[in-house]
Amino acid sequence: MKHIQTQLAKMSIDEKLHILAGSGFGNNGAARPPMNLKKDVSGVAGYINGVHNEKLDIPATALADGPAGVRIIADSDEATAHYNSTAWPIGSLLASTWDSDLITEVGKAFGEEIRDLGVDFILAPGQDIQRNPLNGRNFEYYSEDPLLTGRSSAAIVRGIQSNGVGATIKHFVANNSETNRQQVNEIITPRSLREIYLRGFQIAIAEGKPWALMTSYNQVNGAYNNARSDLLLSILRDEWHFEGLVMTDWFAGDTDQPGTQVAAGNDMIQPGGDQVFQNLKTAYDNGVLTDEMVDRSVSRILEQVCRTPGYLMQDFAGSVQHKDEHLALVRRAAAEGMVLLKNDQALPAEPRETMAVFGINQVNTYKGGTGSGDVNVSSTATLADGLSSQFDCDSKLLTFYTDYFEQNRVASNGGLGVSNGYTCDEPTIDDDAMTQYANSNDIAVICIGRQAGEGADRANEAGDYLLSDAETTLLQQVATTFHDQQKKVVVVLNVNGVVDTSWADDVDAIVLAYMPGQDGTYAVADILSGKTNPCGKLAQTFPVSYEDVPSASTFPGVDTTDDGAVDTEYYNEGIYVGYRYYTTFNHDVAYPFGFGLSYSNFELSDQRIVADHLSLGQYGNLVLTASVTNTGKVAGKEVAQVYVSAPQGALDKPAIELKSYAKTKLLHPGETQELVFLIPSELLASFDPEHERWLIEAGHYQFFISNSSDVSNTRPLDLNITKEIALMKTTSGALALPDDVSEDSFVTVTQ
Numbered sequence: 001m002k003h004i005q006t007q008l009a010k011m012s013i014d015e016k017l018h019i020l021a022g023s024g025f026g027n028n029g030a031a032r033p034p035m036n037l038k039k040d041v042s043g044v045a046g047y048i049n050g051v052h053n054e055k056l057d058i059p060a061t062a063l064a065d066g067p068a069g070v071r072i073i074a075d076s077d078e079a080t081a082h083y084n085s086t087a088w089p090i091g092s093l094l095a096s097t098w099d100s101d102l103i104t105e106v107g108k109a110f111g112e113e114i115r116d117l118g119v120d121f122i123l124a125p126g127q128d129i130q131r132n133p134l135n136g137r138n139f140e141y142y143s144e145d146p147l148l149t150g151r152s153s154a155a156i157v158r159g160i161q162s163n164g165v166g167a168t169i170k171h172f173v174a175n176n177s178e179t180n181r182q183q184v185n186e187i188i189t190p191r192s193l194r195e196i197y198l199r200g201f202q203i204a205i206a207e208g209k210p211w212a213l214m215t216s217y218n219q220v221n222g223a224y225n226n227a228r229s230d231l232l233l234s235i236l237r238d239e240w241h242f243e244g245l246v247m248t249d250w251f252a253g254d255t256d257q258p259g260t261q262v263a264a265g266n267d268m269i270q271p272g273g274d275q276v277f278q279n280l281k282t283a284y285d286n287g288v289l290t291d292e293m294v295d296r297s298v299s300r301i302l303e304q305v306c307r308t309p310g311y312l313m314q315d316f317a318g319s320v321q322h323k324d325e326h327l328a329l330v331r332r333a334a335a336e337g338m339v340l341l342k343n344d345q346a347l348p349a350e351p352r353e354t355m356a357v358f359g360i361n362q363v364n365t366y367k368g369g370t371g372s373g374d375v376n377v378s379s380t381a382t383l384a385d386g387l388s389s390q391f392d393c394d395s396k397l398l399t400f401y402t403d404y405f406e407q408n409r410v411a412s413n414g415g416l417g418v419s420n421g422y423t424c425d426e427p428t429i430d431d432d433a434m435t436q437y438a439n440s441n442d443i444a445v446i447c448i449g450r451q452a453g454e455g456a457d458r459a460n461e462a463g464d465y466l467l468s469d470a471e472t473t474l475l476q477q478v479a480t481t482f483h484d485q486q487k488k489v490v491v492v493l494n495v496n497g498v499v500d501t502s503w504a505d506d507v508d509a510i511v512l513a514y515m516p517g518q519d520g521t522y523a524v525a526d527i528l529s530g531k532t533n534p535c536g537k538l539a540q541t542f543p544v545s546y547e548d549v550p551s552a553s554t555f556p557g558v559d560t561t562d563d564g565a566v567d568t569e570y571y572n573e574g575i576y577v578g579y580r581y582y583t584t585f586n587h588d589v590a591y592p593f594g595f596g597l598s599y600s601n602f603e604l605s606d607q608r609i610v611a612d613h614l615s616l617g618q619y620g621n622l623v624l625t626a627s628v629t630n631t632g633k634v635a636g637k638e639v640a641q642v643y644v645s646a647p648q649g650a651l652d653k654p655a656i657e658l659k660s661y662a663k664t665k666l667l668h669p670g671e672t673q674e675l676v677f678l679i680p681s682e683l684l685a686s687f688d689p690e691h692e693r694w695l696i697e698a699g700h701y702q703f704f705i706s707n708s709s710d711v712s713n714t715r716p717l718d719l720n721i722t723k724e725i726a727l728m729k730t731t732s733g734a735l736a737l738p739d740d741v742s743e744d745s746f747v748t749v750t751q
């Protein structure tokens with residue numbers, strides 16, 4: 001932009017380098033204030049320095065976390081409380097709505113709060129692939145599938161940025177575990193990177209146009225992502241034409257060499273500070289950083305900064321406005337994402353039914369995860385609050401759990417950052433009392449909660465992925481006692497991600513509520529009462545057991561140097577992540593990707609391929625349609641998903657891959673809606689590593705339009721492609737495996 005060039009001409013090299021280096025960690029005193037600070041939003045995660053000289057006046061601009069809401073930690077509790085904002089449903093729950101318009105609506109409201117609080121860039125959304133259920137940050141991310149991930153990210157980015165503030169998609173790329181996250185080296189084949197780990201970012205950039213991107217902590221194939229020019233220049237800029245600014249994660253990579261990072265295309269070093277500035281200065285003096293590189297990155301930063309409220313010196317409220325509207329939206333979005341996994345005539349429960357609510361999680365409820373993905377809120381309703389807002393819940397039982405929690409809870413600062421959460425063990429209930437509760441209530445609800453956050457991964461053990469012994473005892477005791485009286489038992493999962501459900505046969509219904517955000521527990525009551533007909537679909541597979549996960553044997557990596565720390569993680573499953581694995585190698589799952597029950601029934605019909613423009617190559621596409629009819633007794637919504645089964649040519653392929661999806665409006669009984677699905681060529685293509693190009697191979701393709709990734713009962717649509725269609729050539733040698741690792745050295749999954 002011309003005026004940026006004019007500004008550059010008015011800057012000294014030091015002023016430019018201060019822009020490339022952030023203002024230092026935590027502007028609440030831990031570092032000198034940002035340069036040219038006009039608005040002090042004390043407690044944000046960082047700032048972009050401004051410039052003030054006789055010719056220029058560029059204000060510093062504010063960066064704040066996180067994916068579930070604006071997180072500001074000021075230097076006092078009352079100051080922090082001043083910035084309390086809305087905690088939105090976690091990424092996994094938003095993705096489970098399969099509704100881009102709704103996610104954009106959430107983004108728009110989220111963006112209002114970003115603006116109200118004086119923040120210019122939000123460090124969100126997080127969109128790394130949920131490769132393994134035990135990743136500590138999965139709650140911040142969307143899905144195991146790159147299309148659902150990319151579309152969900154693009155949707156919230158559009159919403160956020162409609163307020164004139166910037167979104168920062170993160171963490172680029174393959175931040176799929178937290179164990180030793182700042183050093184771990186992910187060994188991933190170029191095809192897996194392109195088709196699985198990069199594709200979601202590619203879609204988010206193309207369809208969301210985020211103003212910023214954050215590189216990840218980890219290495220890929222032997223080099224830190226924030227210092228890889230193949231990733232940050234060749235792919236991100238030359239292939240994808242990304243126009244935003246690129247920042248590091250906080251203290252990421254080889255922090256002594258920020259000049260190398262900027263030279264590789266990582267424009268800004270966060271959180272920065274004086275030492276970073278000095279190291280940049282040294283790199284400049286030594287020629288590692290040239291004027292061309294400095295100006296390139298400063299331009300990219302200023303092009304985004306000049307759009308922000310901070311740069312434009314626009315007033316801001318200083319506290320969150322429209323709170324009630326936003327809480328109502330949390331409730332609606334959370335309800336639309338919750339997934340009904342099982343329902344044996346238990347739900348919806350009648351409002352007159354008296355309810356016995358078990359589980360300490362009913363009073364120790366999780367609105368979201370911990371670390372930078374946490375949000376400081378003024379208050380949030382527990383599951384007990386939510387359920388008792390619509391049901392007559394047994395007060396004696398609630399008192400028992402409330403008292404137990406008060407007497408036994410332990411404050412926990414779960415992982416990094418402020419998370420004023422608690423842990424508390426699961427109390428036991430003696431048999432006589434249990435019998436009494438069964439006698440005096442019509443239905444039982446058991447609340448199971450799980451917490452997680454950045455800085456640590458989860459564990460495949462009791463109390464985390466598996467139920468604790470006390471939870472197992474409670475569940476069996478409730479099930480036996482209530483079933484003896486022909487009464488139903490419902491489990492509500494207030495969890496950060498996938499958990500073991502081997503106990504499912506013991507209960508009558510399971511509602512996956514995830515972490516529903518602030519007061520999102522009212523949405524749980526809406527689902528249980530039928531005020532909202534559940535329409536969420538799984539964005540991640542629930543396997544029969546953790547051992548079935550293809551990366552179970554490699555997660556979270558190995559210690560190859562015997563120094564006690566994991567340092568290398570082999571992505572041996574290649575492109576076979578999630579449902580791509582279970583369907584290809586015929587492994588049963590507990591609940592499949594894309595699955596979710598309703599209180600109604602829907603019928604798909606009239607599936608067709610209505611247009612084939614694939615011959616247009618890079619700009620080609622396919623258009624399919626299908627009709628959805630509500631054949632049930634209550635109004636509801638359905639998500640139709642299009643999976644392709646591509647021919648096994650020179651490239652092996654997963655049994656099916658998601659290529660499009662659409663959600664109906666609220667359909668009344670008997671009502672039908674036709675849905676249209678567009679599949680662009682580049683989404684249909686596979687990555688051909690030998691020729692380093694995207695390719696649609698010739699052969700027989702089948703398209704399944706289904707309501708989940710279980711397409712066993714779906715008649716496919718057939719398409720023969722007589723001649724292969726080569727699409728875009730990509731950067732030669734990009735993302736190559738390290739010299740000491742080759743494709744055949746991978747022990748990839750073969751079953």
Ligand code: GLC
Nearest residue numbers: 045065123170249250372454
């Ligand atoms: C963290 C996280 C990143 C966050 C940043 C600033 O370590 O990895 O997601 O935005 O630091 O808090």
